[in-house]
Amino acid sequence: MKIHEYQAKEIFTRYGIPVPKNKMVESAEAIDGALREIGGDTFVVKAQIHAGGRGKAGGVRVAQGASEAARIAREMLGAKLVTRQSGPQGRVVRKISLDAAVAIDREYYLAVTLDRAKARGVILSSQAGGMDIEEVAHTQPEKINKTYFDLVFGLASYQAREVALGLGKDPAFVKAVTQIVQKLTEIFVRLDASLVEINPLVLTRDGAVTAIDAKIDFEDNGLYRHPEVGALRDPLEEDPREVEAKKYNLNYVGLDGSVGCMVNGAGLAMATMDVIMLAGGMPANFLDVGGGAKVDQVKAAFKIILSDERVKSILVNIFGGIMKCDVVADGIIQAARDVQLRVPLVVRLEGTNVEKGKELLRQSGIRITPAEGLSQAASLAVQLAGKS
Amino acid sequence: MSILIHSGTKVLCQGITGDAGSFHARQMLEYGTRLVAGVTPGKGGTRFEDKVPVFDSVKEAVRETGANASVIFVPAPFAADAIREGADAGLELVICITEGIPVSDMIKVKRFLEGYPVRLIGPNCPGLITPGECKIGIMPGYIHKAGKVGVVSRSGTLTYEAVWQLTSRGIGQSTCVGIGGDPVPGSGFTDILDLFNRDPRTETVVLIGEIGGEEEERAADYIQREMIKPVVAFVAGLTAPEGRRMGHAGAIISAGSGKAEDKIKKLEAAGVTVSRSPADIGETVSDVLKKVRVP
Numbered sequence: 046m047k048i049h050e051y052q053a054k055e056i057f058t059r060y061g062i063p064v065p066k067n068k069m070v071e072s073a074e075a076i077d078g079a080l081r082e083i084g085g086d087t088f089v090v091k092a093q094i095h096a097g098g099r100g101k102a103g104g105v106r107v108a109q110g111a112s113e114a115a116r117i118a119r120e121m122l123g124a125k126l127v128t129r130q131s132g133p134q135g136r137v138v139r140k141i142s143l144d145a146a147v148a149i150d151r152e153y154y155l156a157v158t159l160d161r162a163k164a165r166g167v168i169l170s171s172q173a174g175g176m177d178i179e180e181v182a183h184t185q186p187e188k189i190n191k192t193y194f195d196l197v198f199g200l201a202s203y204q205a206r207e208v209a210l211g212l213g214k215d216p217a218f219v220k221a222v223t224q225i226v227q228k229l230t231e232i233f234v235r236l237d238a239s240l241v242e243i244n245p246l247v248l249t250r251d252g253a254v255t256a257i258d259a260k261i262d263f264e265d266n267g268l269y270r271h272p273e274v275g276a277l278r279d280p281l282e283e284d285p286r287e288v289e290a291k292k293y294n295l296n297y298v299g300l301d302g303s304v305g306c307m308v309n310g311a312g313l314a315m316a317t318m319d320v321i322m323l324a325g326g327m328p329a330n331f332l333d334v335g336g337g338a339k340v341d342q343v344k345a346a347f348k349i350i351l352s353d354e355r356v357k358s359i360l361v362n363i364f365g366g367i368m369k370c371d372v373v374a375d376g377i378i379q380a381a382r383d384v385q386l387r388v389p390l391v392v393r394l395e396g397t398n399v400e401k402g403k404e405l406l407r408q409s410g411i412r413i414t415p416a417e418g419l420s421q422a423a424s425l426a427v428q429l430a431g432k433s
Numbered sequence: 434m435s436i437l438i439h440s441g442t443k444v445l446c447q448g449i450t451g452d453a454g455s456f457h458a459r460q461m462l463e464y465g466t467r468l469v470a471g472v473t474p475g476k477g478g479t480r481f482e483d484k485v486p487v488f489d490s491v492k493e494a495v496r497e498t499g500a501n502a503s504v505i506f507v508p509a510p511f512a513a514d515a516i517r518e519g520a521d522a523g524l525e526l527v528i529c530i531t532e533g534i535p536v537s538d539m540i541k542v543k544r545f546l547e548g549y550p551v552r553l554i555g556p557n558c559p560g561l562i563t564p565g566e567c568k569i570g571i572m573p574g575y576i577h578k579a580g581k582v583g584v585v586s587r588s589g590t591l592t593y594e595a596v597w598q599l600t601s602r603g604i605g606q607s608t609c610v611g612i613g614g615d616p617v618p619g620s621g622f623t624d625i626l627d628l629f630n631r632d633p634r635t636e637t638v639v640l641i642g643e644i645g646g647e648e649e650e651r652a653a654d655y656i657q658r659e660m661i662k663p664v665v666a667f668v669a670g671l672t673a674p675e676g677r678r679m680g681h682a683g684a685i686i687s688a689g690s691g692k693a694e695d696k697i698k699k700l701e702a703a704g705v706t707v708s709r710s711p712a713d714i715g716e717t718v719s720d721v722l723k724k725v726r727v728p
Contacts, residue, residue, distance in 0.1 A: 130676075161616045161683070162647045164540045179688050196540045237535050266682055267535035269510060296680045300672070311614060311680025312588020312643055315669040316711035319693075322672045323710050331673070333680045364590045364597070366573030395597060396576065419594075419712035 046263045048277045049093040051142040053259035056236075060228045062243075063255045067144040069093065076118045079143050080111045087146035088114035089257075092121055094136040095282040098128035098177075104138070107146060118143060139281055147255060152245035153212050154178055155226065157233040160193065166200070166233060168192040168226060170208050174245035200230045213248070221254040222246075236274055237267025286349045293345040295334055302327025303430045305350035305359040305388075307334050307343070309368075317362045320419055326427030329356045334363075344380040351387065357430035360422055361392045370394040370402030378409040389414065389429040393422035435563040435608045436583065436628040436635070437526060437552070438502065442567050445470040445500035445524075447491065447507055447515045449481050453530070454506035457571050458485070461504075464574040466567050470494040472503075491522040502526040504560060504569045509533035512556060513542045516619075520549040528569050529555035529619065536682070539617045546619075553619025557682065559589040559611040570611065572596075580605015582718060583629035585622055586641035587614050587648065587681070591669060591711065595641055598715025604722065607635040614681025616645070622652035630660055636725065637663050639718060640705070642696055644670030645684045649696035657703040663725060664705045665718050668693045 051069040058064060068079040080088065088111070092104035099105050104126045108114035118141055127135035152174030160167045171189045173181045181188055190211045194200040202223075209222035225246065233241045242260040249255060268275045280288050290297035296311065300318075304326045308314035311333045318328040330353065334346050350356055363373045377392060393416040394402045406415045414429070416422035444461070448454040449471025458481060461468050470488055471481045477489030488494040491503065503519040505512060505528065512531040519527040534556050546553060554561060560570015564577035576593055578600045586592040592611055599606060610625050612618045622640060629635045638660075642649040649668060656664055670693040673679050675686045686692050697707050708717040 159536060159616070162651070164543055164617050182688065195544070196537055197544045234537065237537055239536075264536055264682075265678075266509065266533045267537065269533075270535075298674070298677050298679065300674060308590075310588065310590025310593075311684060312586070312591030312641070312669050313594055313711075315643060315673055315679050315684070316591050316594070316667070318672040319669060320710055320712055328672055331677075331679055364593050366576065366590070366593050395594070397573065420710065423712075 046265055046268060046274075046278060047095045047282070048261055048263070049095070049140065049279060050091065050259055051093055051140070052277050053261040054256070056232060056261060057256055057259050060232055062225050062228050063253065064259065065145045065147050065255060065257055067142050069140055069142050070118070071140050073119050073122060076115050076143070077111070080114055083143060083145050085145050086110055089144040089146050090114055090117045090121060091142045091144060092126050092138040093140035093142055094126060094131065094138060095279070096128050096131040096136055098130050099126065102126055102128040104128065114143065136282070144257070147247060147257060148250040149247045150250045151248045153247070154189075154244050155229065155246045156240065156242035156244070157229050157238075158240045163193060165193045166196055166230065168194070168200075168208050168230065170211055172212060174247070178244060194230070196234065199234065200227065202227070205230070217252065218248060218254060225254065225256070232261065236271055237264045238262060239264045286352055289345070290332070290349055293342050295332060295342060295346055295349070297349055298331040299353065300328050300330050301355070302329045303355050303357040304426050305329045305353065305356040306362065307332050307346045307350065307359065308362045309334050309364060313362065313364060317360065317419075317423070320423040321360065321427060324420070324423035324427045326423070326430055329353055340376040340379050343376050344383055347380055347384040347386065351384070356388060358389045358391065358426045359386070360426035361390065362419065362422060363394050365394055365396035365399065365402065369397040371398045371405055374402035374405040378405065378411065378413070381411050381413065386412065391416050391422050391426040391429065393419060435566065436625070436632050437561060437608060437610070438563050438567045438569060440566040442502050442569070443467050443469045443498065443500045444502050444504060444567070444569055445472060445491065445494045445498065447472045447503055447505045447519065449473055449485070449487060449506070450476055451506055455481070457506065460574070461568055464568040466569060469498040469500050491518045491524070495522045495524065500524070502569060503528065505529040505531060507531060513538035516542050516553060517545055520546050520551045524551055527551055527553050528558070528560050529553065530558060530560060530571060531555075532557040534615070536616050539615065543617065543619065552624075554610065555613040555619055557615045558613030559592065561608060561610040563608045564606055572609070572611070576600055577609065578605040581607055581634055581636040583607045583632065583635040583638040584609040584641070585625040585629070585638065586611050587643050587683070588641055588669065592641055594711065595639060595667070595714045599639070599718060602715050602719050604715070604718060607632060614643075614683050616683040618648075622648045623655045626652060626655055626660060630662060635662065637665065637718065637721060639714065640664055640666040642666065642668040643681070643684050644673050644679065644686050644693050645681075645691040647691070650699050653699040653703040653705065656700070656705060663721050665708060665714070665721055666700050666705045667708045667711055667714050668696045668700070669711065
């Protein structure tokens, strides 16, 4: 789960990581008051959206004086921002953060994440701050230091010092960074985060160290034990189809193609997307309807798939194991009747009672094409998407 | 022969009285698995389906029944604890079906297990089966057939699909192992490949991977170094976008790593025959078997 920068900064403040004075606003009326509260004469106006690459897209702008800051903030609120991570359709900026600007001397990168293969936490630190860190990792991997720590023992103080010493030698700087590294790790461990990142962490001209950006991603499986974190979810930043899917215990991810698909099981769902591509089409979504494929779930799944205008055909691929094919077929027919499909439906069933299931589909009287194998099913769905 | 489980394996079920636990315990009994005990704290002294004794603790169940493997169906917040209890009771094998365990819990559990002679399969997995002998998990038993192909996978239904393609062609399986879809699994591909490599019955191995992490890459390294048997693979997620989790907690391409095409390249470079389409897994195995048998 992602949260906004201003929310991450609130968490930083709670844990004692210094951040510039800032205030989140959602309406034009609140802007002037917020700027007065922050004070000073240079501000940074920052769009709050759940997509990276805001800086280059004009979503982070420096303003001299409160009146310029207010003008930029008004422009930004409600505008669409297209970044390299937002997709071509962009994101509407519903919230902005107004920050006090700091005089930057040097910029650093600091993050805590998980190394899956090593089953350890890892602190990533670099003097190449403020840049696209993935780009740095790719082109100049030697510029990123990695410090691994055990989640059982936690981060040792010497490790935090080593991270700080890798970034600079001034004793006051090392002391400040050591503390920030410890706090950052504490947030990562205590809140079941999957990433805690500061890019950039800055040394100001007056010698202070402060996080002028903040990012925290949380592990979904850990949310049950942190209700206060779950409360930070901003549903407006999520795909409404994914929000709807969650209500029915469905796993949905919207994609760009024209062949909608509904499958039981995540691995088989991914494999079905792949076989659509191999048949010359592109999948419109990933959708795991769960092992049971119950009628109300199938119905909700059809509705969510069809809410995407680009969908021109739907491929249902169900492996009926413990849930038998005839039961699954019955559910599909019922759901298809209730939803009134506007596009052709190809159904591929495999497993127990498969012949019975196919017979039910053929006799249903609705526009369902039963397919024999997985390849044939995908070809049919791709062909039908091209026609309609 | 087979790996990990056989007709002599005595199984206990942690969380046998819950919805999923009781349903699948019944299925396992029907398949012929020697399910000798159930464990649910507070329900000790009762019987499941009038025959399987239920105990309050795993230690007690092991002492009374001689169980040597456990299958866990307890909810995510308590699953890590259940795994530790299984290991502490001296079990050789613990299979955790539960989905949704926080990754930090799993890391701690793995560290805890280091002192015990136990193998953990899962979590977030379908379990494992040695066809005709023993089924521990949630897979439909009848799609399997006893034979000589070992199957190891990060997925559930995709494995059933692959197994069904094998069985439909008359190709049987020695043991099928689902290692699960989480970022930090109890056992990795390499652990299971090594067992298949040493198993006299297994002649060929099917490996089913997916996007995210480095399990497939490490498997490729192992195969190149040690594997004396042919391996056929499929990797799901060629069309998966970066940065999006595809159902499984571990199925995510992040910062450009964990892509299906990179995994496929690495496996192919290690001599693995990779089936590009999920529809051709059975056919690919069939071709490889023909080559093995006719030198």
